[in-house]
Amino acid sequence: PEARPRVWVSQPLFGDIIAGLDEHFEVDDTREVTAWSPAQVARKLADADGALVTLNERVGAAEIADAPRLRAVANVGVGYDNLDVAALRARDIVATNTPDVLTETTADMGFALLMAAARRITEGERWLRDGRWTQWSFDTLLGHDVHSTTLGILGMGRIGQGIARRGALGFGMRVLYHNRSRLPDRIERNSRAAWVDLDTLLRAADHLVLVLPYSAATRHLIDAAALAKMKPTATLTNIARGGLVDEDALADALSAGRLAAAALDVFEGEPAVNPRLLALRNVVLTPHVGSASLATRRAMATLAVDNLVAALGRGPRAGDPPT
Ligand code: DGY
Numbered sequence: 001p002e003a004r005p006r007v008w009v010s011q012p013l014f015g016d017i018i019a020g021l022d023e024h025f026e027v028d029d030t031r032e033v034t035a036w037s038p039a040q041v042a043r044k045l046a047d048a049d050g051a052l053v054t055l056n057e058r059v060g061a062a063e064i065a066d067a068p069r070l071r072a073v074a075n076v077g078v079g080y081d082n083l084d085v086a087a088l089r090a091r092d093i094v095a096t097n098t099p100d101v102l103t104e105t106t107a108d109m110g111f112a113l114l115m116a117a118a119r120r121i122t123e124g125e126r127w128l129r130d131g132r133w134t135q136w137s138f139d140t141l142l143g144h145d146v147h148s149t150t151l152g153i154l155g156m157g158r159i160g161q162g163i164a165r166r167g168a169l170g171f172g173m174r175v176l177y178h179n180r181s182r183l184p185d186r187i188e189r190n191s192r193a194a195w196v197d198l199d200t201l202l203r204a205a206d207h208l209v210l211v212l213p214y215s216a217a218t219r220h221l222i223d224a225a226a227l228a229k230m231k232p233t234a235t236l237t238n239i240a241r242g243g244l245v246d247e248d249a250l251a252d253a254l255s256a257g258r259l260a261a262a263a264l265d266v267f268e269g270e271p272a273v274n275p276r277l278l279a280l281r282n283v284v285l286t287p288h289v290g291s292a293s294l295a296t297r298r299a300m301a302t303l304a305v306d307n308l309v310a311a312l313g314r315g316p317r318a319g320d321p322p323t
Contacts, residue, residue, distance in 0.1 A: 072311035107162030113263035150203025155212025168192030214241030
């Protein structure tokens with residue numbers, strides 16, 4: 001009988017969902033959260049036909065150089081800057097990601113972080129737990145309003161549009177966005193958002209949210225010069241990728257009072273966090289959990305499994321009518 005294709009699953013996902021692969025493949029799964037080195041990734045891919053990977057695993061030319069059978073890499077996540085798509089394409093290896101299923105959950109988190117930064121929520125909690133609340137006072141932890149202010153969105157894909165809707169419909173915000181290309185009228189209308197150039201966005205936003213893909217072209221897009229254009233009362237929220245922001249420049253702006261607060265779910269050297277950010281009180285820090293609701297993580301794992309099965313020719317392709 002024909003040997004079954006082999007697939008590698010790089011991190012523990014949900015056992016019952018990953019079990020769906022057993023029907024089609026020999027599965028080399030991972031039971032404990034593991035920090036795979038590039039050499040270990042290469043070894044795992046060496047005899048695999050497919051792989052299910054996360055943002056932790058970089059899959060580029062070096063990792064696939066000795067993987068002659070590899071035909072598909074399914075990323076569990078919408079961002080795929082961990083994949084060298086050009087290198088994969090050059091070898092005819094299919095790459096997939098998990099858009100849509102995480103849009104609303106991640107937009108929720110973006111808004112939660114924005115509000116936490118503006119209203120100093122985590123700072124207030126630390127202050128209270130430290131036993132510093134001795135009496136109610138009029139000027140304790142004064143923050144900045146969210147309602148009726150200007151929301152700036154940098155990167156207007158699905159998640160950006162979800163944040164725009166929350167801001168406009170739920171909080172009466174004026175919504176401006178910047179994107180490489182202006183979106184069709186219909187999407188602008190649905191999102192209640194108006195396109196502006198980057199400079200205008202930086203200067204006008206009371207709350208700026210980053211939701212754009214990371215690449216060499218967007219690395220440190222928010223640098224000292226960009227931060228200098230922002231209002232000193234503004235907040236910056238990043239739920240995309242840490243490398244979009246020059247973290248030292250951000251720490252400078254926050255400590256000098258040139259920016260009110262920041263909320264960061266992503267970091268350039270994850271899981272390491274710039275110690276200067278850790279030392280600041282006006283930064284909300286979360287460990288890359290934008291899409292981390294139980295239902296959404298299950299949906300992401302399910303979609304990634306379906307993508308891998310389809311890419312290896314074992315099931316209906318995404319979008320095919322059910323039979
Ligand atoms: C994504 O989907 O890109 C998130 O960052 C988690 O992987």
